[in-house]
Amino acid sequence: MSNFDLPAAFEEYSEARQAGFLKVKEAKEGGRRVAGTFCAFTPVEILDAAGFLTVSLCGMSAETIPAAETELPRNLCPLIKSSYGFYLTDKCPYTYFADLIVGETTCDGKKKMYEMLGKSKELYVLHLPQGPDLPYAHEMWTAELRRFIEYLEDTYDVEITEEKLRAAIEKRNVMRSARCRLMELLRADTPPISGTELYTFLDGIGFNFDLDDAIAKINNLTSSLSTHKSEGVTVGGKRILITGCPIGGVFRKVVGAIERAGANVVCFENCSGIKPARCMPDQDAADPVAAIAHSYLNIGCSVMTPNPRRMETLPALVKEFRADGVVDIGLQACHTYLVEGHAIRQLCRDNSIPYMALETDYSTADAGQIDTRIAAFIETLGE
Amino acid sequence: MKYAVGIDIGSTYAKVVVIDEDKNICFTLAQPTGWSSVDTAENVRLQLEEAGFGQDYPCVATGYGRISVPYAKKTITEITCHARGACQLFGEENLTVIDIGGQDTKIIAVKDGTVQDFLMNDKCSAGTGRFLEIMAKTLELSLGELCDLARQGGGTAISSMCTVFAESEVISLIGRGEARENIAFAVVESVVQKVASQAGKLQDVGGQVCLTGGLCECGYVREALERTLGKSVITSRHGRFAGALGAALSALKL
Known part of the structure; x- marks a missing residue:
């Protein structure tokens, strides 16, 4: 069993939010892994099957945007700036606790932001086909999901069975x-x-x-x-x-x-x-x-x-x-x-x-x- | 005699219209809004009293300061009020209303007397009266002088959409020795182009285009809009009161 410290900004959150953070801390100390996600395209079923807790890391506050703008352009989507700002300032306990961040190739801003996140966080990006009705889209996305399953099995020594x-x-x-x-x-x-x-x-x-x-x-x-x-x-x-x-x-x-x-x-x-x-x-x-x-x-x-x-x-x-x-x-x-x-x-x-x-x-x-x-x-x- | 009051507290001016039961305008008032719309509303009340309009008139308030009028029976947004006022002013039921105000530019498509669709400028001040005011100040001109001078100019353009950057652009044009009328032309052109591209986003209701708001008093703005839109644009001497008139018309129904 390992112990985890809370991020410095923990005290700034309301009690209800703190309770959520403490649950994640507890789960981590009990050996669970945490995956941070940003999008409705993240195949959470696969993360569930791999035993991960999943939590959305989408930034919803303007508070961290000034910090994000030290590295990101100002004229960028606030969700991306806010999310990246939370990561930069270590203000979000969920980002802090995440063992793995899962992204997808969705919008351009997010794709490039993921590259930056990946510098100091374990990051996996799924390549999402963007023409849903192309004849190979389904096949390609299935292959991407299988590649993700292999990555999870190899990296975290878990078995993701059909059951x-x-x-x-x-x-x-x-x-x-x-x-x-x-x-x-x-x-x-x-x-x-x-x-x-x-x-x-x-x-x-x-x-x-x-x-x-x-x-x-x-x-x-x-x-x-x-x-x-x-x-x-x-x-x-x-x-x-x-x-x-x-x-x-x-x-x-x-x-x-x-x-x-x-x-x-x-x-x-x-x-x-x-x-x-x-x-x-x-x-x-x-x-x-x-x-x-x-x-x-x-x-x-x-x-x-x-x-x-x-x-x-x-x-x-x-x-x-x-x-x-x-x-x-x-x-x-x-x-x-x-x-x-x-x-x-x-x-x-x-x-x-x-x-x-x-x-x-x-x-x-x-x-x-x-x-x-x-x-x-x-x-x-x-x- | 029954009468109704409409008050339009805009970012720059507060406009007041009193109409009688036959919808005739019997009193108008425009005064700078100043820093407090609560004080402005009180001041308007006193002036109405002085003009012989007592206490118990039905009153509708509109404009961004609409919530600051304690004696208003109802508040209605300026979009609805401008549309109603314009229909009354121009005697038309199908109109594209372009209102260039202090902090907002509104384009309203009116069909059969009701708002079909509308657009307002985003939070930036490009394409608003404020933009023209700031540029006029930089050129040491009044708003009216700027518009008159613009008619004689040409051949220069300002490309910045941001008011602050556009001001720098104007200053560099001044520094380069560009003629003042050419800069004035470019300033008005910039507002007109922005307004025209917004107007293009709205469904064409097929009616007359009209210009309301404080800027309709600058004849050249109307002419430049006509040229850019390729359509006739009409105004009215009561154009800046369109919102207050619409509010008064709504008050008449209370």
Whole structure:
């Protein structure tokens, strides 16, 4: 058994966050390994089967951006800068505890940031094919996953058997279904919880490393909500679907503005919302690795070119959740989402769905303008 | 006689419009917002009182200082107000409203009298009135003089979008001995190009293009916009009051 020190910034965190960090410390001292991830494309089933705890290291705070800008260009996505800043300043205990960081070749900024992270952290980058419908995409991604499995087995002296992979797929699918059921409650005429409440809960559950406990907590919440009314929900408020970039770092600013304007967020299409939760590998498939590869390639992220999944899913989700309008959130300098925004605007126009795009970052500089824009957008949806 | 009040507290000026029940404008007021929109709102209330408008009028506030008007019965964003005001001013139901304000430039597509789509400049001040004000100051001109001078210039361009960098660019043009009218031309052109590219992102509603906000009083800005957009652009002498008028129209319905 080994002992681990806590990073110096530990005391700066709230008690709830500290409790999460202490759990990871405890798990590490019990011999568990920790993998830090940055993306919905990370095949967590493989890390589960290898016995790793997985934790998202996506930076959501502006606090570490000045440190990151000593090495990174200023005109870069705030998520990448924030994440790298946490690594540079050793402020994030999860980054600090990570034995391995797993990245994928998604957007250009992240790819190059991974190279820098890899200088002093064990790093593994999976090469994600970006044409999901190319004839060899599935084969290539499956091969990449097998290469990753070999790397984990060789480096960490673990055995990743088919049985372990199947068990991991099954458990993660139970988790994904539980998340979906909870999110689907917001299809109701009056959603039982607000977008803020839903997002905050789902964000927190991601830092619960006991998957069975996390699943139970999600299910408990779902069943307790059948008769629940939330003060955060405006009865009769306009229904908004959020799409675009990961929103962890701008969620308070944007979702808060929507709710203050008297509307309700009924669906998060983003990568922490329904998009990846509905991509479930077939647990009965003959080849579990191929099944994992297949499901992840269906995530409609803008790094794909073209990105037909997002174009198909978005109007369907608008119907399913009966959204009155779409708010497309682009993080500053996120080229793929910001450029794709034009196609999404067109798609919404063709389907007569009111649409608004916002480009923002982790600062509060534009909070006033965002309030106005969102309130104006909600006004255009009618009384 | 029933009347209604609309107050538009913008970043530079507070604009007030009083209308009667037939939607006729019977009083307008514009004063610098100053540092406190709460004080401005109080000052407006006193001036309304002085002009003979008592206490119990329906009032809607808009603009970035809209939450600072304690006697407003309702707040509505400037997007909706500008659209309503412009429809009334120009007697049209289908319009593309270009409002070049102090800190924001808004482009609003209005169809059948309601907002169809809109765009505002991002947090940077390129393409706003503030940009022109700062450049005018650097050239030691008033805003009106800058616009008049620009009409006589040409042949120079400013490429910086950032106000601070553009100011350095202007200073280096001055240093190079470039004629003042050419620099003024480049400054206005820079705003017009930025506004035109934003306007291009919006769906064309097929209606008339109109210019509102403080800058519609600079005739040359309207002309330059017409040239760049290839369409006629109309203004009104009450153009800077479009937002306040829209607020007053909404107040009339309260």
